[in-house]
Amino acid sequence: MKSSTGESKNIEHKIYITGDYPIVAEYAEMCADSGFKVFIPNYDTSDRKSHPKKRNIQTTNTIPASISIAIELTNIDLETKRSNLEKLDKKIPPEYPILSSSITVTATEQASWITNKYRLVGISALPTLVNKPLVEVAPTVYSPKETIKTVSKFFALLGKEIEIVQDRIGMVYPRVICRVINEAFCAITEDITKPEDLDTALKYGVNFPMGPLEWAEKIGFDQIIAVISALKNDISQEHYNISPLLKQMSLIRSNNKI
Amino acid sequence: MFKQIGIVGAGTLGRKIAQIAVLNNYKVLIYDVNESVLRRAKELIKSNLFKHLPDTKGIDEYTERISTRTYLSDLSVCDCIFEAVTEDLKIKKDLFKHLDANTKNTTILASTTPIFLITSIASLARNQERIIGLNFIDPVETNHIVEVVKGLRTNLDTINSATEFVKSLNKIPIFVKDSPGFIIGRISQVFINEALKLLNENVASFDQIDKIIKKIGCFPDGPFEYMDKKGIDSSLFFSQLIFEQSSYDYKFRPSLILKRMCEAGYFGVKSGKGFYDYIEQDSEEQNKNKPQSLNVSTK
Numbered sequence: 313m314k315s316s317t318g319e320s321k322n323i324e325h326k327i328y329i330t331g332d333y334p335i336v337a338e339y340a341e342m343c344a345d346s347g348f349k350v351f352i353p354n355y356d357t358s359d360r361k362s363h364p365k366k367r368n369i370q371t372t373n374t375i376p377a378s379i380s381i382a383i384e385l386t387n388i389d390l391e392t393k394r395s396n397l398e399k400l401d402k403k404i405p406p407e408y409p410i411l412s413s414s415i416t417v418t419a420t421e422q423a424s425w426i427t428n429k430y431r432l433v434g435i436s437a438l439p440t441l442v443n444k445p446l447v448e449v450a451p452t453v454y455s456p457k458e459t460i461k462t463v464s465k466f467f468a469l470l471g472k473e474i475e476i477v478q479d480r481i482g483m484v485y486p487r488v489i490c491r492v493i494n495e496a497f498c499a500i501t502e503d504i505t506k507p508e509d510l511d512t513a514l515k516y517g518v519n520f521p522m523g524p525l526e527w528a529e530k531i532g533f534d535q536i537i538a539v540i541s542a543l544k545n546d547i548s549q550e551h552y553n554i555s556p557l558l559k560q561m562s563l564i565r566s567n568n569k570i
Numbered sequence: 571m572f573k574q575i576g577i578v579g580a581g582t583l584g585r586k587i588a589q590i591a592v593l594n595n596y597k598v599l600i601y602d603v604n605e606s607v608l609r610r611a612k613e614l615i616k617s618n619l620f621k622h623l624p625d626t627k628g629i630d631e632y633t634e635r636i637s638t639r640t641y642l643s644d645l646s647v648c649d650c651i652f653e654a655v656t657e658d659l660k661i662k663k664d665l666f667k668h669l670d671a672n673t674k675n676t677t678i679l680a681s682t683t684p685i686f687l688i689t690s691i692a693s694l695a696r697n698q699e700r701i702i703g704l705n706f707i708d709p710v711e712t713n714h715i716v717e718v719v720k721g722l723r724t725n726l727d728t729i730n731s732a733t734e735f736v737k738s739l740n741k742i743p744i745f746v747k748d749s750p751g752f753i754i755g756r757i758s759q760v761f762i763n764e765a766l767k768l769l770n771e772n773v774a775s776f777d778q779i780d781k782i783i784k785k786i787g788c789f790p791d792g793p794f795e796y797m798d799k800k801g802i803d804s805s806l807f808f809s810q811l812i813f814e815q816s817s818y819d820y821k822f823r824p825s826l827i828l829k830r831m832c833e834a835g836y837f838g839v840k841s842g843k844g845f846y847d848y849i850e851q852d853s854e855e856q857n858k859n860k861p862q863s864l865n866v867s868t869k
Contacts, residue, residue: 480773491764
């Protein structure tokens, strides 16, 4: 990672992770398992799962000053994301990187929200991806090579390789899988087949590792809607229309949390 | 339960259906216009049984259950007749009209099309109630799924008999509405189209997309590997038909990338070049059986 003065700095072992709860919990556990000291915000756990319980995961109401890498994982509420990034940029020394989920807003747009633009790099973060051996990384127009090297080194410590893709909404995997899931919900809305048959057909017929509807449950309806909505805004094509059933499922799920 | 199965068309799909039918104790009559094609079909079924059966002693018993015919009217004795001819709507419509007029009323007439609407295929027949779609998913010998497609006028008896037959082959019937691509084709098409859009927008290269989909998504094949194996021309044909049948729904619009590749003669594995180059091109049959053995290098 190159600082504003051009110095390089090794990764130290303290990470602050914030953003959408399920992804934060997954990332916190993964980083903690790899030996990092992890700080996460104090979430309201009344309607959620409990905080991840590991010795080296600590909840906090403020961003610790000694953090050497920050990860922002908000996909749904982009105002909150912007506020989080602004706070991180002010609090964390400028030579340290900020990795930010860039599947619903490009990394370059996010970088434009902060002062130290060169430190932000986009990653594809969606629930269920954390245990995968590869992560998509999207450099911004401001990203120096050193930042990417630092990011690559960080993910190598987590046992992951990186794949550099263009900084576009949805990146690769989230865009494909969310489109497939949305189409599955469209087919169910049209009564093409029964939900359980749809999943069986795709799993055993064409070797999908999981049925699309089962996948949607695991990823979260609100996350999928956030990706498809962002694609619709970005590309303005009607095939990114959100399935009405998917919207309903998301509403039912959020009402059940209250 | 059916006793005698008829199959129209001794191509790959017809042979495979015949094979699984005899293995499940059905008698099979295969029709084709060409006698040498029928002879070859029987030889191929026999050699496939040798490959797949642990005990080769009973193979003659299985192959004796297969008879071949060059007169379509000979299939009139069958309880169920499968259409496994080329994917051409006019040919299929004419065939079902002929089968409807020349078979007993109780015979079930099944199309194996993965793409044409069953209601459309049945449209020239008088007794459309007995016409149904049974889409066997490749590889037919080992794949457990069969889409059971009810045309607008298919009756319940036809659905029940066809379902019973599918189950007797140890396969899982998936009931689907008569709609473009049914369910597997429709979802697979969106999967492929989105990958092609990513490539077209230069978000990532085709081999990067394949790598990401396989490593993150745990899919056995990336979308570009899948299209190369299926055939770029087949992928384009399928894509164009879904687009037409969906009344030109934009989400199914065929990719220009596929059109350009077909024009260039890049048909995938079978032509030695598709998205990937295939240095040592195996025969189509071998590739289907051993997808992992493809000798692949990037362009």
